[in-house]
Amino acid sequence: GEQVEQRPPHLSVREGDSAIIICTYTDSATAYFSWYKQEAGAGLQLLMSVLSNVDRKEEQGLTVLLNKKDKRLSLNLTAAHPGDSAVYFCAVKNTNTGKLTFGDGTVLTVKP
Amino acid sequence: NSKVIQTPRYLVKGQGQKAKMRCIPEKGHPVVFWYQQNKNNEFKFLINFQNQEVLQQIDMTEKRFSAECPSNSPCSLEIQSSEAGDSALYLCASSRLTGNTEVFFGKGTRLTVV
Numbered sequence: 001g002e003q004v005e006q007r008p009p010h011l012s013v014r015e016g017d018s019a020i021i022i023c024t025y026t027d028s029a030t031a032y033f034s035w036y037k038q039e040a041g042a043g044l045q046l047l048m049s050v051l052s053n054v055d056r057k058e059e060q061g062l063t064v065l066l067n068k069k070d071k072r073l074s075l076n077l078t079a080a081h082p083g084d085s086a087v088y089f090c091a092v093k094n095t096n097t098g099k100l101t102f103g104d105g106t107v108l109t110v111k112p
Numbered sequence: 113n114s115k116v117i118q119t120p121r122y123l124v125k126g127q128g129q130k131a132k133m134r135c136i137p138e139k140g141h142p143v144v145f146w147y148q149q150n151k152n153n154e155f156k157f158l159i160n161f162q163n164q165e166v167l168q169q170i171d172m173t174e175k176r177f178s179a180e181c182p183s184n185s186p187c188s189l190e191i192q193s194s195e196a197g198d199s200a201l202y203l204c205a206s207s208r209l210t211g212n213t214e215v216f217f218g219k220g221t222r223l224t225v226v
Binding site (some may be wrong): 031032034036041042043044045046049051087089091093095096097098099100102104105 | 113114116118143145147153154155157160167168203205207209210211212213214215216217218219220222
């Protein structure tokens with residue numbers, strides 16, 4: 001089945017810096033990709049989703065890049081602030097079953 | 113923002129007790145998922161529905177877990193006889209389709225089995 005690797009497991013940046021999280025996946029047929037944010041004690045907040053025909057998508061300070069050749073998905077928080085501190089997960093979707101396969105998560109800490 | 117509503121937020125049960133949690137999916141979302149997230153942030157798919165029909169479920173779900181999504185009522189996940197290893201965050205999610213559409217999660221039910 002699909003396998004997703006996410007790195008780094010922990011990331012600490014200063015306010016205003018960029019934070020980049022990368023996921024790699026194994027199934028070249030995967031067509032739908034998402035990034036979620038999870039704050040302490042909370043559920044998963046959907047940040048952005050992209051289809052496989054999209055290479056780049058930007059929204060509200062977030063940039064998602066998809067490299068289908070290398071099976072790599074990245075999330076870039078272009079100017080992080082302390083409120084971005086949370087755990088971030090990538091997720092790839094099996095478009096037949098709808099099931100999501102998650103990365104292991106990245107604990108992001110943004111210091112003032 | 114997600115409109116998936118999960119209740120209760122916290123649930124404490126003794127070993128062997130039943131544990132039941134509920135989920136109201138977003139309006140217009142016929143596809144519902146249940147995932148278990150453990151303390152190591154690992155996600156385990158439990159079951160999914162389209163309308164009232166089960167699409168897929170794992171073996172664990174078949175044996176001690178039961179779930180349903182009746183029409184005009186909240187979906188529910190019930191553990192018949194709780195075990196310590198069931199302590200986790202149970203997340204309900206919904207989407208319009210099984211295919212290339214967004215999946216929205218609720219805030220989860222934190223189950224602690226003592």
